[in-house]
Amino acid sequence: MNKHAIGIDIGGTNTTIGLVSPDGTVVATTNLSTQEYSDSSKFMDDIVSGIRKLLGDHEGATVAGIGIGAPNANFSTGYIEANTANLRMKEPIAVCNILQDRFNIPAVASNDADAAAIGERIYGGAKECDNFVMVTLGTGVGSGFFVEGRLVHGANCMAGELGHLIVNPNGRDCSCGRKGCLETYTSARGICDTYRELVSKNAGTHDIAHLQQITCKDIGDLANKGDATAIETFRITARWLAIGLANAATFSNPEKIFLMGGPTRVGNPLLHPLNHYFSEQLLYIYKDRVSIELSQLNYNDAAILGAAALIHLK
């Protein structure tokens, strides 16, 4: 922990490369526009150039390794898998091998939620916490589980898909083809669906076409201004999330459950009912033994810190 790390956050729109100091400060960053690339070798060349630039600007920094967080990155193979949604590059990308060969330091890749969990462990609120769950709320819902100080990978490095926990077997259609997955209610998209359902119900046959573009942030702003429908939206969201988190507790008996991501930023309209329902839905043997906390990583740096922290997994 006395060396710097490179963290690379690969998203569908942008890729950010950051140099992270041993104490978890993002010292400098550089960006690429992911969506402009259809050729992965050009993409990787430009990532290598970006890293070289950061290292050139900070010649005193000794770097322990390179961590890569991406939606479809596989920890065991070190590849971004083929046909990743939101990437124009459809072939598998050997990110770890390429970066290890160019820089001769370890490179580790994993999905965003696992990166968030290890980020919290190394730089955030879980430094002293061996048993915790990280839940990332965003376009989807992801999770990473730490058990006795170790991240749970599972047989195929596919553990921790809490977003696809079925919480309502006859509920909403999920993009996975099943019904009632947690993320159909608690992702940013699910929250917007709930709001539109409520408005539609209240307005009867009223046209809600103008609401197609509303965002989770918009609904959060409305809730914080006292809009009753927006407040009810987050109450419903909180109940489903509480059931999902209570179910997570029955698996791994964590001390803490951390939340990260856009929808958490609404604050009390979500968090107040969440604590109420979590207390109601939690199995009694866990009462007072597990708490819900917000990630202690700075929101803007979290993805880079999570990626950088991955180098501590090996």
Add this chain to the structure above:
Amino acid sequence: MNKHAIGIDIGGTNTTIGLVSPDGTVVATTNLSTQEYSDSSKFMDDIVSGIRKLLGDHEGATVAGIGIGAPNANFSTGYIEANTANLRMKEPIAVCNILQDRFNIPAVASNDADAAAIGERIYGGAKECDNFVMVTLGTGVGSGFFVEGRLVHGANCMAGELGHLIVNPNGRDCSCGRKGCLETYTSARGICDTYRELVSKNAGTHDIAHLQQITCKDIGDLANKGDATAIETFRITARWLAIGLANAATFSNPEKIFLMGGPTRVGNPLLHPLNHYFSEQLLYIYKDRVSIELSQLNYNDAAILGAAALIHLK
């Protein structure tokens, strides 16, 4: 693994003490009637006598340790906790300390489901399987999770409460005070409730008082004789169990899920629809990567083998 082990299965009605050979054969057993004891020191004295008798009868056997499986045994403290339902002895019982002191060999205690999981790992079908879930169906539903070759204990040794996964938030009342826990549908008791509901529905206002004493085994026998209501009972049971097992897979990405316990003995009326619904409810990324299997431990020996296997946890 070249030594014998003592396995003690403490149940509300009976306690069985067994001597287990290194290859997983139950060489000899002796029994106590748990329900006759209200004084735990007398109970422990009689357990000590039972162990002495087994060892006296098999003087050539070197014993590595003593494992104790009990519904409310705590792995980290080595105690059976206070006020265990079904035990007349209400004080905490220091089973591990007492047995270690008397025999000067290690003693390890854990709950039945964890014992079943480690039993499968040491003596059964999970010898080569690092990532699996053991689900025990009985009066309740329990579970034990192995992740990367290690049993998941959790922060308070309370991990693996799959029976209390909420699968139907507006569903049946559970003894835990919440609604729609997996065990309200898939325990022996839950299966009987489903059968009675179906009979009551089919019979209209017909009196079903005569069904109060029906057992899960009775319903299994009816199903195997072709009784349509009993067959429908197990179809419904299988659907809920499939949702619970699919949810377990999203947590730990296991290679195998083992089932153990009375309700599994009905065979095809449960297992055939279970495989159908599991395939339907499993998140697509796990398809062909996880299978449901029956425990390979002999039904009558499973509890003793699980208890004996606990000594391999330390």
